[in-house]
Amino acid sequence: MVNHKPLILVVEDDTPVRNLMTVTLKTNDYKFLTAQSGNAAIMEASSHNPDIVLLDLGLPDMDGVEVIKKIRTWSNMPIIVISARSEDSDKIEALDAGADDYLTKPFSVEELLARLRVIQRRLAVMQTGTQSSVFQNGKLTVDYAAGCAYIDGDEMHLTPMEYKLLCLLAQNVGKVLTHTFITSKVWGSSMESDVASLRVFMATLRKKLEAGGEMQYIQTHIGIGYRMLKVE
Ligand code: CA
DSSP: OOSSOOEEEEEOSOHHHHHHHHHHHHHTTOEEEEESSHHHHHHHHHHHOOSEEEEESBOSSSBHHHHHHHHHTTOOOOEEEEESOOOHHHHHHHHHTTOOEEEESSOOHHHHHHHHHHHHHHHHHHHHHTTOSEEEETTEEEETTTTEEEETTEEOOOOHHHHHHHHHHHHTTTSOEEHHHHHHHHTSOOOHHHHHHHHHHHHHHHHHHSTTOSOOOEEEETTTEEEEOOOO
């Protein structure tokens, strides 16, 4: 876990929503900064290097996706997109631009806190595990150097494609990956037929991962993509 109070940048032009978020953060022991426009967000992000950014997509001066693209030119800081738009295409565009997760308005305080915890677990992995050739998550171990994966100490029998998918999910643990992102990484293209195949490969991989266990490793985001959860 992050051992200091995490600093959250709240980017939201709607005052009641912004206040709800900052009050929630304050009462849950987070530090925060606020910005009400895209330009202010980019400035705060570059000068204060926050741990996590909560970013509204509909900003008065620019689209939030532009803010993500700008921040991604210099930083991998986790970004959670918060949007009133319920269309999947907006979320997908934001995720493909480099956002880590999304929340749809209206959202509950509990939902917001849960998303922050997911990202904090991802941050903890990023801080400790980036140099390691072995990935650990609950009962799952991926030994990248050996090209093997184990569940509860037993070697998993994976097809090359399943192993490739597992590695991609593991390397991005905690982050929602879109269908397009996954298929372009795994197949080098992203046709409709690839998305259909992806569903099949993901189903068999999940079956092998979650066989006989109560643990959920892969979360499905219908119409959007998949995320590997960091389990305790
Ligand atoms: Ca807005």
